[in-house]
Amino acid sequence: MKQLAPILPKRSTLMRGVASKFSNINWPAFVLLAPAVIALFVVGIYPLLFALDVSIRQYQLTKPYLGTPYVGFQNYISVIGDVLFWQALLRTALFFVLTVPLQVILGILISLFLDTLNNKYLSYLLRIILVLPIAITPTVIGLVGRLLFNRDFGFINFLLSLIGVDPIPWLGEPLPAMLTIALVDIWQWTPFITLVALSGLTLIPNDILEAGQLDAGRGWHFFRSIQLPYLLPGLTAVLILRTADILKLFDMVFVLTRGGPGVSTELVSLYVQRIGFRVFDMGVASAQAILLLILCIVLSRAYIRFFYREVQV
């Protein structure tokens, strides 16, 4: 908190006005900033410290008679040796590979399509519709997924039957279940990438567009040399945001498959949740959470390093 103390206005004229003689702290400014910092400290940092403490204890909610003695790094050792934990992480990585590349490709294609769509109304309508999958409650989408991917009367299997494919037990077998949650994620998040790419495309100045068109027409070369440079910053941001989102992903998968069948769609947050709230081993779950937190911090550092290196903070 100490680093927070001296809030000095940038301009000296400001400083004379508000900073008092006996202190270089700008109290009026401090008062505006402090509540948010304190609140985030209480709800953000304190629980993490608490988790850190729990992670080095034996902490089984179902066995209160055992107490909660410190056990050192035992929980961490058991997490690191836990094949299921690593499998859950690997599964999460697989989910990333199944979804994000396709989302990026489809997102760019749709944004290019919208960019060249001359029908104003159609283009406007599509843009609005793109917002809906992003805004809709993921829990509800999970429920709708249960219905659409039902083996016996789901609409997806009906569509497939039209081209002669036998009913697929989407939610009943490991690989189809993984594909199901990937497809739902693609449906939900491709629009986000489309909107980001679209806003990148609108940044291209008109004269560059015209010059490029004269030079290269509108094919692949035009895309690579004129449009892609404007898309890259947004796409890299999207890539890292998606990485964080997939590490967080819980609701849609929880409702759609509960991590099953077996553990075939149990992504990392579902696994930690199960250990904490089904097995009630809070010590081990907290150790897993701390390891996950370290992963998140590394990622967020990468993100902010990458993106905000030019932006002055």
Place this chain on the structure above:
Amino acid sequence: MIKLYRVSTSATRLLIAIFLIVAFLFPIYWMLTTALKPLRDTFAIPPVLIFQPTLEHFEAVFAEGAVLRSLRNSVVVSILTTVAALLLGVPAAYILARFEFRGKANLWFWIISNRFISPIVVALPFYLIARNLQILDSFIVLVLVYLTFSVPLVVWLCIDQFRAIPREVDEASYVDGANLWQTFVLVNLPLAIPGIVVSAILVFITSWNELLFALLLTRNEARTAPVEAANFMTGFGIRWGPMMATGALIALPVLIFSLIVSRNLIRGLTMGAVK
């Protein structure tokens, strides 16, 4: 020749556009129609597109009351979270946008990095702390835990908004004899309304949609709508009709709301990524 080509490309475009519209709307359409279909039509093969709509599933949901109560809880929690996040986040964003101080980069980095922390990491200790304080299953515990994502979101979006307001505006205000708070409230806030609205919309929708925290931190009293909906998946024999009716009751307000504010929403969603 050229004309023919033009016609065919514009026809293809129209087809692609229609395909995209159908693809993105279909799950929502299917949810709504299933909520309005008699149960036997839900299981029909081939699926029926024309049916006698019925309100029986909605009536069943209303009769039980649990869903309505959970919707009310969701409204309360989402509004409280939005108000709290704005009250905390907007002033902080203003200071971060206007002042330089030691450790500012670290502070800012910390606030923003909250966005990357997986909720399960926070949910575990929050559950244990709330259990010790005996505030599990209350609005206050949900609002508190929702601050972990909503305050960073507000700060993130509003900093940009305040930076876009020229410093000269502040200086003019000081010359007129206003102090810092007056300059913030009377001069900057009105100019920052668009950014504040965008962040309020995003916080509200995120809180409304949230499942993990609500699932783990509430039981009955404060149970929110997504938890109630997820409950349909437990037990034997899924009640498809009431389930979809509940889904519609949860999703429709968000969908209608986001259609109304779609321009702002698009701005908010892309701002975090593009900026």
